[in-house]
Amino acid sequence: MAVLAFGASDLGTATLFTGLYALFLIGLLTTCAWARRDLARQKGLKTTGGLFLLLLVVVLLPLTPWGPGGSNVVWTYLPEASPKMGGLAIDRSAVILNVVQFLGLACLFLTGRVIGASESRARWFLRASVLATGLYAAAAFADYVGVRRTARLVATLLSPNSAATLFGSGMLMAMAFAAQRLRRGIGLAVLRRGDPEAILAMAVASVLLVNLLLTASRGGVVATLICVALFLAWEGLSQRHRMRTTAVLAVIAMVIVVGAVALRSFEIVAERFSLAEQDAGIRAAIFAPHWDAFRSAPWFGFGLGSFPTVNQLIVTQANLPALFNVRAVHNLYLQWLEEAGVVGALAMTALFVALIWPILRGGFREGAVGIWCRGAVCAALLFLIHGSTDFALQVPAIQALAALILGVVGGMAAPQSNSRTVRIQPVWPTWAAGGAAAVVTLIAASLALPMLAGKLGGDLSAWPSAPADALAGGIEARLVQPGMTAERGLALERLSARELSLRPASGSAWLRRAAIYRALGRDDAANFALERSFAVAPLQTSLFERRTALAYESWDRLSPLAREQEIYQFGVEWRRLRNPRHFIALANSLHNPTGRVGMALQITVQRMTPFDPIT
The missing domain is CATH 1.25.40 (Serine Threonine Protein Phosphatase 5, Tetratricopeptide repeat)
Structure with a gap:
């Protein structure tokens, strides 16, 4: 949560935290014997690692002129331009920074996999992350009503829509936490006994829902409702012999919604929905020129992080009102196509499928693992649905949180090798992961320090x-x-x-x-x-x-x-x-x-x- 609180979207801070993610992995492997042991027991990481390396190659290729059409024409503007110095990308610095952040996310994901290799550790971590998200939401609510008093709740993010994605996904994980506690008893018996964790999980879900509505994000509210309904239905189908537990969850969800509707936040959302048709026209005006930009470089795009530069290149007098102050395309898929092209989009899709597949399979299991997997899959679906109208997954802090949770839940769901019984553990995974993390730390520090020095x-x-x-x-x-x-x-x-x-x-x-x-x-x-x-x-x-x-x-x-x-x-x-x-x-x-x-x-x-x- 530190990156959320201290610079959720600042480029220099995000790059610094990239180094800290890698440094944390090094510290974990150096000081904890269980981390080295469980890293060696991981299965499926070779496939995931291979797809990640493929993605890196694809997104680094635009740094070179080796692609359809050769170097972008802007490289000819340099007085000392030569055919060898150009590239497909129009902003090499942005590409490098984004690739380094990818490496940091990989370190964070691997940390999550190691933590999630033990079910007890994973459950402890996920409960702690839900509570931390609740504390962040409570602080954001206090800031909204007592300090900022803005029309829509933004928290520490640049956009209330991004905040809605964060609060909606956090609410789903809080519901998974509550379901996992309710599963231990028989329906309301857990609540009658006053189980503090179940009550706390529902309180966190309530705060997150209130914050979600205060963001007045139409897409965030709709995506959350869809995913909550999916989670409850999936939970019911997976716990057929415990339908009473699912009914309790549904009743709790209805109570939370009714309570939130009674707040002023519902009026804000209603006002926003009344402007949906007008805002749809604005989004269409943003999408159209950027779709044309993608079509001009369809295979490898303009390079990761190139949106601001592309946006200024394509601005005309006709589309200026729609484009002059936008920070993103407001469509995750279109922006990825524009920046990474079709080849990059396919590579990212393959990697995402490899990451989510074991979690999706785990969602059909019974017990606590199945509940957490169902919550994680529904939260990931929320990101994908809201991504059609927003850019939350392009915010560095939210990327980090998503990578860590996917790693932990993926570690719970993934099969483990039986090497625990073998005295001699292979050491190459530890050396490989530690060495790569050390390189990422050095690169991130060399990039972040010059940016942060200027701010200080x-x-x-x-x-x-x-x-x-x-x-x-x-x-x-x-x-x-x-x-x-x-x-x-x-x-x-x-x-x-x-x-x-x-x-x-x-x-x-x-x-x-x-x-x-x-x-x-x-x-x-x-x-x-x-x-x-x-x-x-x-x-x-x-x-x-x-x-x-x-x-x-x-x-x-x-x-x-x-x-x-x-x-x-x-x-x-x-x-x-x-x-x-x-x-x-x-x-x-x-x-x-x-x-x-x-x-x-x-x-x-x-x-x-x-x-x-x-x-």
């Missing part, structure tokens, strides 16, 4: 392993320092070249390069970089003010093409924002008299032009 006021952008985000932070920190010297300008130029060699389709990266050359007085090079910034991100709203200020501060030295590109975005933003005072304030902030006059003329022209809003 430091600068490690000179590290050879610094990702593009760390390089960007280092460039911007040095650009604001007074007194540009030739030596500092050369260092900035090297950092900019490194950043662009990682993501040549980034409008902000080209804008930073233009700012460097403008500060050095190299107007031709600055104009070239500014033109490239407009070429790869013609209407990126987050760059509008900085790009406009840079252009108008050198208006008399700007190239005709850059001037034309700037005027075009100026007009689009004028119609989108509909706030003349904002542009007047921007003009008054300019120091270059020519630029002030030029922007004043643009404002005058826009005021005289018949209003054609961007809708």
Whole structure:
């Protein structure tokens, strides 16, 4: 839960936690003899590991130009471009970070498998995880009503829809916990005896349901209802001789729902459902251009993590209202196709089937193992259903939680070898897992530290392993320092070249390069970089003010093409924002008299032009 609480979606924090996942696996194997023993007893890991390695090869292939169509055209924008330095991916830094996070998730999954190899350990861990989720939900509820007081509950996540997926899946696992306790007695007898764990599990489920409704996520509520119904029906079919237990579960579920409906949260959900048709049109407007983007690179996609860059590449005046501030496609399957292509999607599907299959088979068993497996399968189904309209599985913290739970429940359900009776255990699984985890720890640390240093006021952008985000932070920190010297300008130029060699389709990266050359007085090079910034991100709203200020501060030295590109975005933003005072304030902030006059003329022209809003 630490990654949920301290940076659920922050890239630097997620990368740091990736190293901690691997370090935890190393510590477990080093200090616990049972972990080394149970790792050697695992069956089926070779198949899963082989499919995982296949997935890594597929998602790493876009770093090279070896694919249909060869390198993406954006690599030709680099002045020093050569056929060998290009690739299918348009953001190598994002691909590398995502692959490292995959490796961390693999370490977390393997940790879960080792823990789940013992049924007693697994049950203890799953009960603890349900209670921890309940504490997180209670803290999120307190924050919502006492601190933030926002319209929808978000918790520490970026989106209330992602929070809904988390709370809905947690509720299913809490129901599995309650079912496992009720199974020990005969129906309500467990409750009459005051079983604290059963009561606590139902209390956690109640809190999670309240939080789910407070997120006002239509997709999350519908997906949770479907999966709760499936869990109860499956539980009834699996416990035919204990139908009374299932009836008790159904009654408890109804009581929880009725209690939650009495809260104000139901009104929020009802209001959201009334807007379903309107929001469906917005989602369709997001899906359509990204589907076209997928079709332009169908086999291997644009590279993992490339959505923000692709989104800026495909923005036009027509689709700007739908795309200008989205963080994801809001469709797990379409975004995976866009980033990894058909080949990557098939590899991921094969890996997911290998992970869920033993859990699905375990769901048809009786006893506690069967109950937890049924809960895990229904929770996984919730992710898949809600993934058609949301991106919860792309949030690093939720990925980590899902990988760990799948590992633990998979360890419970998977068959174990009989090597417990053999005195000499094979040591190669321990050495292989420990060595791989050590490598992942070092790589994650070398990537995370430069990113986190920038957030803490430091600068490690000179590290050879610094990702593009760390390089960007280092460039911007040095650009604001007074007194540009030739030596500092050369260092900035090297950092900019490194950043662009990682993501040549980034409008902000080209804008930073233009700012460097403008500060050095190299107007031709600055104009070239500014033109490239407009070429790869013609209407990126987050760059509008900085790009406009840079252009108008050198208006008399700007190239005709850059001037034309700037005027075009100026007009689009004028119609989108509909706030003349904002542009007047921007003009008054300019120091270059020519630029002030030029922007004043643009404002005058826009005021005289018949209003054609961007809708």
